[in-house]
Amino acid sequence: MKDNTKLVATGRPHNRPAHPVNMPVERASTILFPTYDDYLEGAKNITYGRLGVSTHRALEAAVTALEGGFETRLAPSGLQACTAAILAFVSAGDHILMTDSAYDPTRKFCDRFLERFGVETTFYDPLAKKSEIAALMRPATKVIFAESPGSLTFEVQDIPALAEAAHDGGAKLIVDNTWSGGYFCKPIALGADVSIQSATKYLIGHADCLLGTITSSDEQTASKIFYSLLQIGSNVSADDAFLALRGMRTLSTRLDRHQRNALDLAKWLGKRNEVDAVIHPALKSCPGHANWKRDFTGSSGLFSVVLKPVPLPALKTFFNAFKLFGIGFSWGGYESLAVHVHPEKDRSATRWTKEGSVVRFHAGLEDIDDLKIDLERAFNAMATALK
Ligand SMILES: Cc1ncc(COP(=O)(O)O)c(C=O)c1O
Known part of the structure; x- marks a missing residue:
């Protein structure tokens, strides 16, 4: 089967x-x-x-x-x-x-x-x-x-x-x-x-x-x-x-949509001025991408972006502007999430050297256009805070 x-x-x-x-x-x-x-x-x-x-x-x-x-x-x-x-x-x-x-x-x-x-x-x-x-x-x-x-x-x-x-x-x-x-x-x-x-x-x-x-x-x-x-x-x-x-x-049906939404968002975020790097296993830029290509048949909804450095108050404005992305731990549910994470705190064999904040996104099952509108709203709020 x-x-x-x-x-x-x-x-x-x-x-x-x-x-x-x-x-x-x-x-x-x-x-x-x-x-x-x-x-x-x-x-x-x-x-x-x-x-x-x-x-x-x-x-x-x-x-x-x-x-x-x-x-x-x-x-x-x-x-x-x-x-x-x-x-x-x-x-x-x-x-x-x-x-x-x-x-x-x-x-x-x-x-x-x-x-x-x-x-x-x-x-x-x-x-x-x-x-x-x-x-x-x-x-x-x-x-x-x-x-x-x-x-x-x-x-x-x-x-x-x-x-x-x-x-x-x-x-x-x-x-x-x-x-x-x-x-x-x-x-x-x-x-x-x-x-x-x-x-x-x-x-x-x-x-x-x-x-x-x-x-x-x-x-x-x-x-x-x-x-x-x-x-x-x-x-x-x-x-x-x-x-x-x-x-x-419904796992495979949901994963198909998580996959599509996450890839679409990752590529869209990669073109934004505010973003320094996107880390998504299905993108060539991801460390170990060749292993993903060899061993995986697809990608799910979870990935990270590194923002260009901004002061914390502006970052807070970014998160507070979301209407669809929830701020919360865990992932894998039907809803989209965004959290500020700190890889620099949990490493000892390697060093995380990027300066900007890392935001981990979970792409949920919402319509992709609405998710982009939500992100656009958050970036606009951050831009206003930076003025
Ligand atoms: C990769 C990974 N493994 C294990 C866990 C722990 O799972 P649970 O929250 O069900 O204890 C998590 C939770 O976020 C996780 O992301």
Whole structure:
């Protein structure tokens, strides 16, 4: 099946004799077994609410099909998908290689939280070659953590090279695949052991709940992930799993529009006098663009621009003039967003040297002409403030 068909056909209640179109929400803590033998049998799959019931299994099946993996497990947030996946493979004395462009809370989990338990993290340049990664590997390196494209600055990483470096050194490669929605990039086919998404973004797609997915490439990796989530007491509500599965039905349609709007806006912004640089993986100017061209089939709605330097009061006027772009964290919902971000604060292996403010845009599903009018309004307000 092609992805568009998988998104419609998987995770549906087909095995019931007469059934609704969608897998119902099953809310449960206790699961009741009619007989002792059923209890033993059930223990292999659905046993207790915390481990998920049929609603969760349906979402997991759909994500596994989309990502092309062996098995998917759910976490209550994208961040916990990242942290539980890392925890599955490290112990005291181990070492992690993490991209310098990682989502900041994932980064802090390693160099602030895991550090207390004797796990060391080295950050690497997201554009590092395989030989440079290999040189950073230690006997104790158990995980390479990649996020591609990187948060805020969108460097596209060489996933096959990272996978080789990880496997040569006996480590696992975990990839945060949120930007592609699991639709435009398949890290497992490129060699990753684990592909993670913050389902909060494109899978859910409506900015109304949080959830994470962890897809493993093989049975042994999947088992480690399962016990990591089990042992930290992770739980996902069936209502949230239902919303994610419902979101997935329209994922490709939404992503097509996010893609078109973002590319159109990125090109339009690139021609503006106020803009110093546009960072969009599908544009040649993006660091790692060749990797995007080789490994991705499209681009989603999130990108950044670097403005020419302006004083903060003028920048505030820019943001305050928006009527459509919301000022807010997260992304992947149907609505457009703009936030002032600070890559210079979250880097240690590389340096962010651009002087102007970085604005990260999420292109939503609105009409492109209205989005441009909104941006024009913001630039005009900034120009007035600069007079
Ligand atoms: C790339 C990336 N990974 C992980 C996360 C964390 O996801 P959540 O907000 O669902 O915890 C985010 C959130 O913004 C993100 O942008």
